[in-house]
Amino acid sequence: MPSASMSEDEKVFKDPVHGYIYVHDPVIWALINTKEVQRLRRIRQLGTASVTYPGGDHTRFSHSLGVYEVIRQILLAFERNNYAWPHHLDRLAMVSGLLHDVGHAAYSHALEPVIGMRHERWSERIILDPTTEVHQVLNEVYPGFAQHVADVIGKRYPNPLVVSLVSGQLDADRLDYLMRDSIFTGVDYGKFDLARIIRVMLPKEDKIVVRKSGLHTVEAYLLARYFMYWQVYFHPVNRSAEVILRMILERAKLIHESLFMPHPALRRLLREQSEMSLEDYLAIDDNVLTNAFNVWSSATDVVLSDLCRRWMGRHLFKYLEYPTSNLKAVFDIGQDVASLGFDPQYYCVVDETGTVYYDYYVGGEGTSGKEGALFLWDDEKAQLIEMSRLSKPISAIARERQMVRRLYLPEEVLSHPIIGPRIVQRMAPSDVR
Amino acid sequence: MPSASMSEDEKVFKDPVHGYIYVHDPVIWALINTKEVQRLRRIRQLGTASVTYPGGDHTRFSHSLGVYEVIRQILLAFERNNYAWPHHLDRLAMVSGLLHDVGHAAYSHALEPVIGMRHERWSERIILDPTTEVHQVLNEVYPGFAQHVADVIGKRYPNPLVVSLVSGQLDADRLDYLMRDSIFTGVDYGKFDLARIIRVMLPKEDKIVVRKSGLHTVEAYLLARYFMYWQVYFHPVNRSAEVILRMILERAKLIHESLFMPHPALRRLLREQSEMSLEDYLAIDDNVLTNAFNVWSSATDVVLSDLCRRWMGRHLFKYLEYPTSNLKAVFDIGQDVASLGFDPQYYCVVDETGTVYYDYYVGGEGTSGKEGALFLWDDEKAQLIEMSRLSKPISAIARERQMVRRLYLPEEVLSHPIIGPRIVQRMAPSDVR
Amino acid sequence: MPSASMSEDEKVFKDPVHGYIYVHDPVIWALINTKEVQRLRRIRQLGTASVTYPGGDHTRFSHSLGVYEVIRQILLAFERNNYAWPHHLDRLAMVSGLLHDVGHAAYSHALEPVIGMRHERWSERIILDPTTEVHQVLNEVYPGFAQHVADVIGKRYPNPLVVSLVSGQLDADRLDYLMRDSIFTGVDYGKFDLARIIRVMLPKEDKIVVRKSGLHTVEAYLLARYFMYWQVYFHPVNRSAEVILRMILERAKLIHESLFMPHPALRRLLREQSEMSLEDYLAIDDNVLTNAFNVWSSATDVVLSDLCRRWMGRHLFKYLEYPTSNLKAVFDIGQDVASLGFDPQYYCVVDETGTVYYDYYVGGEGTSGKEGALFLWDDEKAQLIEMSRLSKPISAIARERQMVRRLYLPEEVLSHPIIGPRIVQRMAPSDVR
């Protein structure tokens, strides 16, 4: 069972999602043991979500292993069924799956706007930089392998089948994280029949499609996404924790010169992030940020220390939902907030987020289309059919952008006898929760 | 589902172990939202165990909620069956369960020898200190309630039934952590039939016993402990991570004056831990330590930075098992280690640990006995029978202390062409793993 | 654990769906032990479905216990939350749930058209007939209790809340069978968050509604129904087994006078079912029919023995799907079938079935409406909103009747080199599976 046993040829990890994760390829094993991949142990998969789901503390590391395992299982199924698949690229696919998130920033998506660079770019940089352990392992496979892996993750690799395994409408990334987030949070909605999805997947020309007999299985998978967004990813309290985290970082950026920095890389992150070195970037993980918030709870800056104490003690902001953008009302509420002594820049925060559960655009059905579309293969008619044409529930949630708009405010403001009701009224029709 | 919803009377937490955790008592709710309980979100239940079980990142916070929930369910079962139970103490029992681990140190048991004070003592201190949020909530129940809670946790409370719910051979603490550790690591061995255990528990005079019909259910629970020790708690790679963590702390203690401290409380912890303030103690969580190890990876002290880099990159020590203590051999191996330039104080570490799966001492059966014993209630004969007298497998693992003795060394030492084999021989008969 | 233990006050059944089913009321216990309820052990919940799902052999008995348990849990939740609920009717509700299927015929729905009387009517008859053990137990509660139970099952009981717990859009019957069928077949699609559904249910005036915060939980439940229909209830091979079963019974009815009857009640069933005695009806269970098919495998009637052998050896009919009714084609195919020596009345069988996943008709929203509608309670606006107005996926599958139309034929016919392709062409555009 343990990852460190040396006497067994086959390495395994016990995993609540897949039972066991099997490693036979020494390249995979060497990559897992690089410091860059080990760093993912210190980055939570769901960022702040354990604020509402106490079980949701799983990491990018376990997710990365899971993506690798899903790809491994898909490739086994393709082999078993003698599908037309370029099996000489199997290692490339599995390595790309394992490394697709290697550049993820601390607290996942919350840090990205502060850094101004997406994690996929950092992943590529880690893979290509000759100083990283990851690169050194890749380079020993063959010169140019690292570049190929970076190209798959960057969606530039010439073989679209390999790319779609890692990033596509039905990729190993989503297949793992929906199941994993569902199991660790305890939210059952994200579960679907992974074994059967793998069984109905089929490489067809330049993309991975699904046999028509798997229609309902894939429906269930897309609906699982829909449910997980509502129950977890858009959860108002999770978002509240993320809002505070963002405000802390923005405040710290502003006053960084006078601030104690518990980690040297943190200063460079907050001052000159565009020229941040790879070493600095890799040094920063969830612990570095959380420790900083801990230390800054006693900072002299009133705003920063207050925000940090709220974060540490989980005294989060409350929120008002509003159906459509209303800048005037937000501006007025900002003034109400200020009248109580709170700087509206940090204490009156608009949070707008959204997603499209399933997108598609099909130039000419049956041929190729935009990557967003998910196709079913009708064996008898020998043609591809876009998913939403066969499924009413999917058609109902397809293409449209689902928006969530909330205004976050301190509880003290909303419960103020005069200001509170006034704010609610400004935003009406709205709900205080 | 979310903990923050205000409009519903009944609060719940989704939990992979118990399905839902229900909170009806506003005192429980207020305690959960204190900063001292929220701090437990930042302390992993299993310390270093996610080194081998990537899913095992669950926290003391989710465990504390779980202990509360198990007590709640036990009390409901007692009520449903009209057992002779002091129900006016229900709140005391549930609060004590929730708070029993509130004083846990970062990385659980690894830090305790460095601080030289057990976490139960800190729990009591947090409960009794008038400056803590926890104390303030407790004090509003009635003056003296905080003291009662401290007494239950300290096993001094006059009613032994309440004490045994929180700390006993079949307490809510173990019932939760065995299930929780089992589910999050993915190791199935720790599962048992919790619902049925609750159903066969019975308050009898001064202790909680089990109906005789529950014999096999309780056997399965005790065997689950046995398995979890071998698969998780004694796992050699987990222990290796803990060994390195301990060495880091010892080294940092020695050289603390010249060391950058990323958190002010850390300096006081390493310098004068006996006079540590409660505030300092509470400031230190897993993130503070992990961030320190991260920063110290670049420290000028060669030993410290090397140990920290090993910890961060999971380049742990290997080990030799040895059946009986052999001080002479360890001393000689220390010299071998030194000959390769490693300070044996940090690079040749003896790790001896052990447990007794089930202990008992019974002065006179049928009456009262030592708290360690687990009794079955035979309804027909109207007498109590000590567990191991009815069960062969339990009798086989009872009372004896199971010892694990390992010597941890760097891989470089063990794989050295001359020194390696010599060390193995010194320790023979032994196994290199 | 066992149902027969006499020494414990609380009786339980171990159950893969609910963990444990708890019985505290001696009336429930006495009813479970009547011969009419015990008969449900011999009637499979899913009729022929274990033909495709080998695990699906669970019985109406375990389902009946499950319905009782779900009602028990709902009532506990109502009590815990102090909802306005007529708790003096709790026993009536639980008993009605336990007995709602007591009149189910062998092989569930397959037998009903042959008997020409729906199982709900037989349930009422069993409850009201003074000779049944069930009636005798009910009568001891109070005179008139049996009538009340029959009225709840027959939807005539004056309190609509009690009725809706047993038969409604979100009743305990569906809540149990979707979960149960899902778990025993191994088809994951039917699972949903039962504990949370129970938590968001709310009695409101004359019906049970759902808090608005439970929207997505109820969506998942309605979609589970949708998936179970496609994966299990409409499964073409299950339907094929049911088609053969129906043909056997029709043939046996026609020639019953010359047929050996392995159970005396069977002759009366096939001859004069309208005057069938209750005793005869209760005598017939799955075993009686299956044994008859076994015996009739050697009958001299060629059609009957052939159909029975097909049934026993699972040599079922194949099918053609057709999108719209096409009587002319079916007639022509019947002649093709006859040309190969098969009587089309038994060997060319149209199977049309359908359902509406979620139906509603609302006279005036916010007030009362047709029972089919499922309402959400918006606490802030203090109004009821019909489900499909808030959910796109549910709106997409609501109200429309989903039809499945298949023509079942022997494999020998479809694989005939000349007749086979001709039949496929007649039915084109269609699929042979």
Added chain:
Amino acid sequence: MPSASMSEDEKVFKDPVHGYIYVHDPVIWALINTKEVQRLRRIRQLGTASVTYPGGDHTRFSHSLGVYEVIRQILLAFERNNYAWPHHLDRLAMVSGLLHDVGHAAYSHALEPVIGMRHERWSERIILDPTTEVHQVLNEVYPGFAQHVADVIGKRYPNPLVVSLVSGQLDADRLDYLMRDSIFTGVDYGKFDLARIIRVMLPKEDKIVVRKSGLHTVEAYLLARYFMYWQVYFHPVNRSAEVILRMILERAKLIHESLFMPHPALRRLLREQSEMSLEDYLAIDDNVLTNAFNVWSSATDVVLSDLCRRWMGRHLFKYLEYPTSNLKAVFDIGQDVASLGFDPQYYCVVDETGTVYYDYYVGGEGTSGKEGALFLWDDEKAQLIEMSRLSKPISAIARERQMVRRLYLPEEVLSHPIIGPRIVQRMAPSDVR
């Protein structure tokens, strides 16, 4: 998903135990569709156990598929690890696993004493008889294949490795039924880590052993057996149902000439079972017996009709446990029973059963030994060690025969005001349950 789909190359069955059961070999597929294997759908795996565990209605058919699947997975693991295994015998192993129970009698073990021939013998007969569909499929593989399969099942096949996969201390049969019985009854005790057991299995010379690192996994498996015996297989109420079933058959045998036989094969079974034809044997399944009990509930023979009514309505016998054989007391109690008008031959039934959880006899350790022993392979010392030498709990339950001795009597007898207490006293020290 369904077994009948023709367009997919890989056939699967959904299964609550293994997720999916995969069939690639057309011989396996053809065997599954023979009428002899389909007959196993009508024989419950646990005989009467659903009397206490309402979920336990799973069949020998699903178990047989499961045994096949476990063997398939073991062979895949052997192949992956390049173990020395005769892979040209893989089909023989999988077919033998699928067919090992094909001769099982109705109600499993209850019928065997009445017939006087063990089911393994019938399995061989079915495999070898040229008139069966099973034989015809086997014969097409190659002449002599049927004989090889029969030899594996009969433990005469020259290659002991193949035999031990089907019948041994750690065979696929036990691995499946413990898991299956555990899952369907809902009794968690029978679960163990099947995936890991498969991973640590190792063919070593003439037997299948387990790597030493798998010690605790195999401990858990052996303890699962121990628990399942107590919770399910020895369950006193299950045994009570089996006692009644046996009494019914014995009575029916005695009076068979004057009895209506609802199935012609039944008369031959009860009259002249030793000369029973294979056709007759195969005709009898659970339904035939249950239907007969149903019909005989109205028989004129008072004993038979009473026993049948008890069986149908689950009015089973109660029992007294007694620690050691006491023929005198049983004889006296028989007279008490007779004094109340019950024939003691049918109403005062001794039920003695027992098992050895783990047996071994080892001539010379490290070499070969009796098949009962389970060996661990110590890679470093390159030697085999018998299991119980390394495990205290297993050593505690090994070799000794666990006996259960119960006397079954009608409830009316035990609750008789005078006779009841007298019987209890005669049997003292004993327990009435």
